Amino acid sequence: MVSAPNALCFGHELPASGAPCLVQVGLHGLTVVFTADGREQQEEIPFTALAISVGGLDHDHLVLKWTSEQGERTLYLKDAELIRTFRRFAPPSLHVSFEQAATGARSARWKRTGAWSLAFLTLLILVAGLWWGSDLLVALAVERIPVEWEQKLGEAAYRDFLAHQTVLKEGPAVAAVQEITQRLVRPLSHNPYTFEVTVVKSDVVNAFALPGGYIVVFTGLMQSATSAEEVAGVLGHELNHVLQRHGLERIVKRLGILVAASIVVGDQQGLAGLMKQFGVELMTLKFGREQETEADVAGLRLLYDARIDPSGMIRFFERLSEKDEGRVEWLSTHPMSRGRAERLKAELMAMPKLTPLPFTFDWAAVRESLGAPFVSEP
Amino acid sequence: MRSEILYPGAFPMVRIELSAGEQIKAESGAMVGASPTVDVESKMEGGFFGALSRKLLTGEKFFFQTLRASRGPGEVLLAPTVPGEIVILELDGVNEYLVQKDGFLAGADTVSIESKMQSFARGLMGGEGFFILKIGGKGTLIINSFGAIHRIDLKPDQEYIVDNSHMVAWSATTSYTIERASSGWVASFTSGEGFVCRFRGPGVVYIQSRNPSGFGAWIRQFIPISE
Numbered sequence: 001m002v003s004a005p006n007a008l009c010f011g012h013e014l015p016a017s018g019a020p021c022l023v024q025v026g027l028h029g030l031t032v033v034f035t036a037d038g039r040e041q042q043e044e045i046p047f048t049a050l051a052i053s054v055g056g057l058d059h060d061h062l063v064l065k066w067t068s069e070q071g072e073r074t075l076y077l078k079d080a081e082l083i084r085t086f087r088r089f090a091p092p093s094l095h096v097s098f099e100q101a102a103t104g105a106r107s108a109r110w111k112r113t114g115a116w117s118l119a120f121l122t123l124l125i126l127v128a129g130l131w132w133g134s135d136l137l138v139a140l141a142v143e144r145i146p147v148e149w150e151q152k153l154g155e156a157a158y159r160d161f162l163a164h165q166t167v168l169k170e171g172p173a174v175a176a177v178q179e180i181t182q183r184l185v186r187p188l189s190h191n192p193y194t195f196e197v198t199v200v201k202s203d204v205v206n207a208f209a210l211p212g213g214y215i216v217v218f219t220g221l222m223q224s225a226t227s228a229e230e231v232a233g234v235l236g237h238e239l240n241h242v243l244q245r246h247g248l249e250r251i252v253k254r255l256g257i258l259v260a261a262s263i264v265v266g267d268q269q270g271l272a273g274l275m276k277q278f279g280v281e282l283m284t285l286k287f288g289r290e291q292e293t294e295a296d297v298a299g300l301r302l303l304y305d306a307r308i309d310p311s312g313m314i315r316f317f318e319r320l321s322e323k324d325e326g327r328v329e330w331l332s333t334h335p336m337s338r339g340r341a342e343r344l345k346a347e348l349m350a351m352p353k354l355t356p357l358p359f360t361f362d363w364a365a366v367r368e369s370l371g372a373p374f375v376s377e378p
Numbered sequence: 379m380r381s382e383i384l385y386p387g388a389f390p391m392v393r394i395e396l397s398a399g400e401q402i403k404a405e406s407g408a409m410v411g412a413s414p415t416v417d418v419e420s421k422m423e424g425g426f427f428g429a430l431s432r433k434l435l436t437g438e439k440f441f442f443q444t445l446r447a448s449r450g451p452g453e454v455l456l457a458p459t460v461p462g463e464i465v466i467l468e469l470d471g472v473n474e475y476l477v478q479k480d481g482f483l484a485g486a487d488t489v490s491i492e493s494k495m496q497s498f499a500r501g502l503m504g505g506e507g508f509f510i511l512k513i514g515g516k517g518t519l520i521i522n523s524f525g526a527i528h529r530i531d532l533k534p535d536q537e538y539i540v541d542n543s544h545m546v547a548w549s550a551t552t553s554y555t556i557e558r559a560s561s562g563w564v565a566s567f568t569s570g571e572g573f574v575c576r577f578r579g580p581g582v583v584y585i586q587s588r589n590p591s592g593f594g595a596w597i598r599q600f601i602p603i604s605e
Contacts, residue, residue, distance in 0.1 A: 005472050008551060010580035016531030017549055017582040020470045057476060057553050065534075074534040074580060076551045078472075116495075 006082055009034070010074040023077060025085045030064070032075065043068065047090055052097040059108040062086070062101065142248045147192045147212070150248055154212030158196075161216065166201040168219070172369040174199050176361045177217055180232045180308075183359070184239055187305040193242060197235075209238040211247035219370050225316060228363045229356075232306075233313020236299035244298065246291040296340060300347055309356040314344050379486055381518055383464050384455075390464045391457045392520055394445075394484065401446035402518075403491075404456050404484035412445065413452030419444045442491070456484050458522035462586065465527050471516035474550035478510055480524075480590070481546045486517030500556055512550070521547050525588030532579025542573045543589040549581030 008018030009032060022033040029046040045066050055063040055076060062083050064075040077083055090098060130137075168174050181197045193213030203220040210216075215238055217231070225231045241247060287295070303310040318341055379402055380395040391410060394402060398415075409418060445454050458464065460480070467475070469489060476494070485491065494512040513519055521527075523546045530538055532552060542556065554575045577583050 005470065008472050010534050010551075012533070016533065016580065017473055018551060018580060020472045055553065056551050057548075058550075059553075061551060072534070076580070078474075078550075 005035070006077070006079045007032075008076045010076070011068075012071045018076065021075075023075065023082060025082070025089045027089060030075075030086075047094055050094065052094060052101050054101045054105045054108070058112075059105040138249050138252045141252045142245050145248055145252075150245070151193075151212035153251075154210035154214045154247070158198075158210050158212075158214035158216075162198060162200070168199040168201055172361065172366045173219065173222055176228060176359070176363070176366045177222075177231070177235075179359060179361060180228060180235055181215070181239075183306045183308060184232065184236055184302055187302075188243075191243070195239065195242070207234050207238050209241045209247070211242065211245065211251070213242050215239070215242070223367060223370050225367075226319075226363075227312050228359045228361070228366070229303075229309045229312025230316035230319075232303060232308045233299065233310070233316050236302040236306075236308075236313065237295045238299075240295040240298040240302065241287060241291070244291070244294055246287050246295065249291070250287065293340065293343070296344055297347055300344055304351055304354055307354065307357040309354070310344075310348050310351075314341055314348070317341050317344070379518060381466050381520065383466065386463070388461045388463075388525075389457075391455050392464050392466070392484070393453055393455055395453045396445070396447035396451060398447055398450050401444050401487045402454070402484055403442045403444050403487060403489070404454075405458070405482055406443045408456045408458065408483055409443065409445065410455040410457045412454040413447075415447055415449040415452035416454055417446050417448045419446065444487075456520070458483050460522070460524045460590070462523040462525050462588070463527040464520060464522045465529075465584065467519045467521065469514065469516055469519050471514075474512060474514035475519065475521075475547045476510050476550060477513055477521055477547040478545055481521045482511055482513065482519075483522045484520040485513065486515075486519070488515050488517040489513060489519055490515040500554070514550075521584065523584070523586035523588075524590045524593070525586045528585050528587060530577075530583040530585065532577060532581055532583065534580040536579040538577045538579075538583065540575050540577060540583065540585050541589065542575050543591055544585045544587075545575060546584040546586050548577065548583040551579075552581035552583060553578050 003022050005020035005022050007021055007023040009021045010016075010018050019034055019036070022035075024031045024033070029044060029048075030050075032043045032045065034041040034043075045064075045068070049066040051065040053063045053065070055061045056078070060078060062077040064077065066073055077086070087098060177197050177199055181195055185191060185195055195213040195215060197215045197217060199217050199219060199222070202218040203223075204218045205220045205224050207215065207217040207221050215235070217235070221234060222231055225234075300310050300313060303313060379397075379400055382393050382395075384391045384393055396402065396416065412418070464483060469475070482491065490513065492512050493509050495509055527546060530540075532538060541559075548554070554577045556573050557576055559572060559574045
């Protein structure tokens with residue numbers, strides 16, 4: 001009877017990949033049948049001659065060793081049915097070593113499952129920790145970054161951005177924006193930044209702040225603002241993104257996630273690409289909802305301290321949210337909700353009455369210099 | 379099926395003769411040419427989820443292609459993506475091989491392929507990822523390497539040390555442990571070896587004479603950074 005081989009036999013004169021053989025378990029021992037060149041060769045091994053252990057990459061082979069006339073022989077069994085039969089027929093003298101082998105295999109499997117579970121658990125804790133504790137970590141990391149670094153980072157992105165834009169160098173609009181900025185910055189008690197504000201010719205109703213104190217205001221924003229206080233409101237908001245180092249927080253957060261991801265996925269190129277992306281990333285940096293609220297409230301305070309009418313800020317927000325939302329970029333990056341405006345109103349109500357100090361320029365003239373059609377205030 | 383390696387060396391190709399109705403599976407994209415009697419089908423080995431898990435986990439191609447000599451006998455030509463040797467193994471139904479994810483080129487239809495999760499330490503430091511292919515069954519298996527393939531025969535309990543990124547395939551009867559190349563952490567990395575695999579016989583280990591990630595790192599310095 002010729003059956004398919006069910007085990008591999010290793011030995012001095014046998015091939016290194018093992019000689020396939022047919023193992024049958026009998027009452028007194030094993031019968032190992034080798035088929036080579038169509039010739040059958042049979043070997044009988046009594047149970048008493050066998051040494052039992054576990055082997056293979058996954059400890060899933062039963063390894064039987066004995067010394068035959070040809071020298072040391074090693075048999076690797078994997079077939080589960082065969083191993084069960086062996087266990088059934090094996091004499092009590094082999095039970096101890098069989099159990100030891102089985103325990104060894106089980107503990108190896110447990111170790112493996114344990115290692116994976118541990119790794120999975122660690123990952124889970126890491127993710128949870130990042131999720132819940134990231135704000136604290138980010139704040140700690142951001143605190144340690146010197147302002148000079150922040151400025152270098154922001155300046156690079158700022159120059160890169162301006163290189164492709166039409167910049168207004170002088171004129172009433174530039175003078176007005178500079179005056180607003182100075183008014184806002186003057187009351188700040190602790191300000192490590194030298195703010196640089198540039199007016200860029202574009203219809204986009206937008207303004208943005210880069211880390212380090214670089215602020216860009218688009219003429220579109222100025223054209224659609226009916227008073228200087230409205231622009232001051234937006235600038236107050238943007239200045240606070242810088243002062244609260246929101247940009248850095250986002251970068252550190254994103255960096256942290258990507259570093260963690262690249263460690264998990266093992267992508268070394270990720271980091272290099274990330275560094276290169278920074279210039280672009282800074283431009284598309286979106287702040288979180290909490291950061292927006294923080295900038296709103298702090299912006300309102302800033303306006304108040306600078307004695308600029310804060311209701312201009314609220315009015316501008318409201319007015320823009322009522323307009324065609326799809327076209328207003330400032331709003332699309334700053335999700336406007338009723339609650340946000342309401343919150344600002346409540347904040348304002350809580351503050352003592354303010355006597356605003358007017359600006360030295362005439363807003364209508366500024367808008368006219370930009371070619372904006374005259375719009376009466378609603 | 380009968381297979382034959384053409385142009386042995388760095389840029390080999392394998393010719394497989396199929397009798398009518400016979401089919402083989404091959405890495406997708408491996409086919410260079412075929413007789414008009416041969417149909418190419420893509421097949422998801424192990425079903426959709428098996429294929430998906432293989433794709434996501436081992437980075438292996440989602441589909442293997444099946445080449446079937448449906449309209450009479452024919453031949454197919456197969457070649458791997460990277461320059462390197464091809465080795466033809468005959469599986470006897472008992473021997474199983476573990477193959478790193480880029481090592482599989484083609485196999486007889488009777489050869490079974492499954493993705494297998496490695497132990498955590500091996501996956502992390504072994505250099506071939508957390509998932510490898512376990513190939514068994516009976517029939518021809520064709521594997522390829524980056525560089526030349528070198529075969530190491532291990533007798534029972536014989537040990538051999540292989541750099542982790544040079545492994546191609548090894549018998550399931552071998553076992554290996556990951557260890558540092560030198561006794562100190564610093565020396566392990568400064569020696570350029572990092573981690574090595576200590577294989578223990580019996581069985582066969584196929585290694586490749588070039589290290590793909592090392593080659594990648596080397597070639598990266600010549601790639602201009604595009605804006």
